[in-house]
Ligand SMILES: [Zn+2]
């Protein structure tokens with residue numbers, strides 16, 4: 001008999017090996033807190049106490065879609081709730097409620113799975129899929145929470161290089177900064193110009209480029 005998640009050989013009949021059980025338990029315990037932490041990653045630099053927070057009030061910076069998707073209906077909460085529902089269904093139990101704020105639903109679903117972990121390990125035929133899917137989910141969340149999040153694309157460089165030529169190099173906001181600098185032509189873009197860049201309405205803007 002083998003672990004249905006990692007295929008390691010098992011000493012006694014079970015769905016999961018001890019390593020996969022421990023990993024699943026830890027991830028289910030950590031995911032609700034990580035869900036809350038994701039709120040700080042919605043806007044680049046928004047966790048800092050200066051600059052970017054004030055900017056958010058003036059002009060909406062683009063939000064990180066990947067973080068938004070993970071926090072929304074269909075993201076982390078749905079993965080956990082669907083697994084809890086599948087587990088309850090396999091036990092002949094009714095459907096758990098999906099009500100209240102998402103952070104509470106995340107907590108309820110993760111807790112519902114954890115308190116049934118013994119049964120999952122012993123009996124749940126989909127335990128291997130559950131363990132693998134939660135492992136992949138946790139890896140995605142960790143990547144989103146990484147202290148050096150991916151840079152944010154704000155648009156293409158609009159600098160006029162003369163003769164009607166526009167630079168056009170892709171511009172990105174480096175993590176944790178508000179400095180946007182074109183590496184091709186050297187133009188600097190202050191934060192007040194990002195929205196214009198992002199919407200491609202540069203031609204109508206006044207004096208935003210240095
Ligand atoms: Zn295993």
Ligand SMILES: [Zn+2]
Pocket residue numbers: 157158159167168169182183184185186187
């Ligand atoms: Zn440029």
